[in-house]
Amino acid sequence: MTTANSPVADGRILVPGGYGAVGTAVAAILGQWFPGRVVPGGRSADRARQHGGVRVDVNDPQDFRTVLDRLGDVGAVVLCVEPPDESVARACLERGVHLVDIGADERLLGAVAALHDTALDSGASAVLSVGVAPGLSNLLARRAHEEVGGAQRIDLTVLLGSGERHGADAVRWTVAGLAAPTTARPLRVELPGHGLRTAHPFPFSDQHTLTGTLGVPRVTTRLCLDSRAATALLFGLRRTGLLRAADRPLPRRLLTDALGRVHLGGDAFVVRADAYRDGLHVARVARGLRQSRFTALVAAHVARHLLTGGPAPGVRHVEEVPALADLPERLAGDGLTVLRLTDGPR
Incomplete structure (x- = not known):
């Protein structure tokens, strides 16, 4: 009532x-x-x-x-x-x-x-943390974390379609992320449908959230694009140090405008969560087309849950809502493929 x-x-x-x-x-x-x-x-x-x-x-x-x-x-x-x-x-x-x-x-x-x-x-x-990354990445990480009995380390890998037209906010966020300093190293990861790819550390919020919500001491998120050329270009620029100028308004605006016009790849995305504990390893993977559409689908499902008798009052991240744990599987009818793997990067 x-x-x-x-x-x-x-x-x-x-x-x-x-x-x-x-x-x-x-x-x-x-x-x-x-x-x-x-x-x-x-x-x-x-x-x-x-x-x-x-x-x-x-x-x-x-x-x-x-x-x-x-x-x-x-x-x-x-x-x-x-x-x-x-x-x-x-x-x-x-x-x-x-x-x-x-x-x-x-x-x-x-x-x-x-x-x-x-x-x-x-x-x-x-x-x-509603969307693809964060969002699906959080839910997959929780699933893999539970399957190894409490992970000591989680590696998240996100492949995004560089041909998809993203909103201005998303492009600006990407530019800021490329300019952010990092101490983690790139990782070679098998991404179903895209082969062995090099993914680079990127400041997605999920890696910070999950250390608290899951209690995992080491969580790192890495990014690559479906276009190998676009991935090499972006992270090559990061290595030169030129992207540090993106902290200033004019260079940031120019770079944002330039990236907004580049569409080298397709619209596929992959999210992979690898959980490790004492020699145990489980990976959960979700892949689909049009990341922005699946961000919208996740948001809509969460809103419907809240409006139809959802969780008790309070503020939670998506992986803290038990009724949403099977959301990746529920999105299968919309074209999302969810896989469980037991081999991969170590």
């Missing part, structure tokens, strides 16, 4: 970033499951009118709060664009509105996770 301090059971679903590559797909999927309840949002008033949505700016916390209050009956927010801080999440959770966050910034995820007590007080639930 819905109370003043619990989410609206049959309320609307606000999708900030609802006109982007992921947000459009999220709105479409949820619109099929919850007809008439999905409200896409974005900063452009014109596009809001065209899509039957609302103008909302996650960079302006007061504007966001005003939109929530004006709509009045929002049951959940699926955040498909990254705000500068946790103010948007706070506005949702203080009002008892469920939150699904596809963000991948370690700092921001930590700030939202710290709102757990706020969610408890309002009766809302928030699920973080």
